[in-house]
Amino acid sequence: MLERLHAASTELESARDATEVAQRSADLLLALTRSTRAVVALGGLSHEFERYDRFFARSADDARPPADDEVAEMLSTAGLLHRPGSGSPSRARGAAIGALLRAHGQVIGGIAVSRPGEYSPNEQVALDVFAAQVAMALAASSRWDEMWQSIERVERAHELAVRVLIAVSSHAVKGRTLSDFYRRLARTVGELVGAGRVLLWRLDDSGMLSPIDGGYRIDPDFLSRLKPTPCTPDGDELASRVVFNDYIFRASTSDDPPEHGYVLETLGVASAISVAWRAGEERLGLLSAYNSTRPGGFSREDTWVLEKAGLMAGVVTRLWQLREDVRRTDERLIKIDSARQILLRNLNTVVEKERKRFVAELHDDAMQKLTAAELQLARLGDRRDDTDVVASVRELLEQTEAALRRLVFDVRPPALDNPDGLAQSVKDRVAGLEAAGIKPIVELDLPEDLSLDLKAMLFRQVAEALGNVERHSRATEVKVSLRQADGGVRGLIVDNGRGFVVAERSNLPGHLGLLALRERALMAGGRYNIESRPGAGTTVEFWIPLGQ
DSSP states (O other): OHHHHHHHHHHTTTTTHHHHHHHHHHHHHHHHHHHHHEEEEEEEEEEEEOOOOEEEESSSSSSSSOOOOHHHHHHHHTTTTTOOOOOSSOSSEEEEEEEEEEEEEEEEEEEEEEEEEOOOOOHHHHHHHHHHHHHHHHHHHHHHHHHHHHHHHHHHHHEEEEEEEEHHHHHHHHOOSHHHHHHHHHHHHHHTTTEEEEEEEEEEETSSEESSSSOOSHHHHHHTTTOOEEEOOTTHHHHHHHHOOOOOEETTTTTOTTTTTHHHHTOSSEEEEEEEEEEEEEEEEEEEEEEESSOOOOOHHHHHHHHHHHHHHHHHHHHHHHHHHHHHHHHHHHHHHHHHHHHHHHHHHHHHHHHHHHHHIIIIIHHHHHHHHHHHHHHHHHHHOOOHHHHHHHHHHHHHHHHHHHHHHHHHOOGGGGHHHHHHHHHHHHHTTGGGGGGEEEEEEOOSOOOOHHHHHHHHHHHHHHIIIIIIIOSSEEEEEEEEEEEEEEEEEEEEEEOOOHHHHHSSTTOHHHHHHHHHHHHHTTTEEEEEOSSSSSEEEEETTTTO
């Protein structure tokens, strides 16, 4: 008997669900007790007699399974079934024994066997032991079923969440406007949760929650029944709890008792589910679905779908609003930049005209008078003996004339109007460094057809930087480079002079040239940088866009 009990228990362990446990138990009972018939009955108690919901009967004669009346008679004879109208168990053909199936203190069924001969006490004990094992197997299979159902629900929720994310991503790309995005999202949510209607409610600055356009199957008649409702962080209204406290509202008229029935009546719907619509910690409103089309109504999985949709809708809403802010900012910057370019062109035009007029007047007036004075001194030197004084005055006048000619060149080089005027003007300006004992190195790679304004600006940058080299650097070598780069012209002036601390010199009197270099580059929409340190020379770099 112990060997048969061990064999039956071992084989029972491989059963996975309740049906398989019951079927296999009925087969094992025949071998365990040497019986001709066996039955496993599942179910609970009902009123004055025990009633079982399902029966799994077996017979040693496979060709003739026990009939229903034979099963009932066997259970009654074993003391497991009190049949209505009978005061005591009836006697079946032969003997029958049975045992109740108890799991966690609750009767979940019974087992019974019968045969022509009587059963020994040991066989009854073996049946009781096996009944306990069958009950445990049935309880375990029930927990397995629940666990499997839970796993399936999680997998289903994950699948729905992925579908929501994919849909939101697609709608965010395809939606022409934010309202169009809301309509697409509402339709997807309605299809996923089986809702008759889907609607978004927006929270405004006054603390009122109102429905917005872009719902799913929302007709004017339904909208007319919806009124704005108060919604505040410290409010105890249902809407406030959903929006600010992440309360999940789910109600149906089939609930017993129907919770929040007044809400359903106000909305005119049979079922509803609502979750918060937010972007991070910012509360935007709530997302609601109404009138479930499924027999069981809205489920927990539907709640997960709405929560994911509400979160993603909040993110997309904020991204869309940020994009609009960026677009408006970009438009303002474009207008400002256009105005800046117009101002710069007008300023350059005025400055160049004034430079040209200044140079012309200086050449036609002061320069000619200086030349005439030199001629007069030359004639005077021929008639008088005081040639030393005359020579000194003549030298002074020559120096003055040279300084004026250099000023005329720095203000506006005559060659600048020529097609290659910028390159020639830079070379002419650099050539003047040799007189100060500075060896120049020039590298030029300039685009053709530069505008006169751009040529003048680039020359002013180079001349300003070289003027600082001459006056302050005590350099013996300077490299000047102008090259086309990144849609503009990049200038580089590098000297091997004594250098300085940039932070201490940028805005000091006598060094306003550095400030002019920076302001001119920035105003033109370019950039400027200067690097220097004591004893290590100076590098001035600027970039001016060709669009100027």
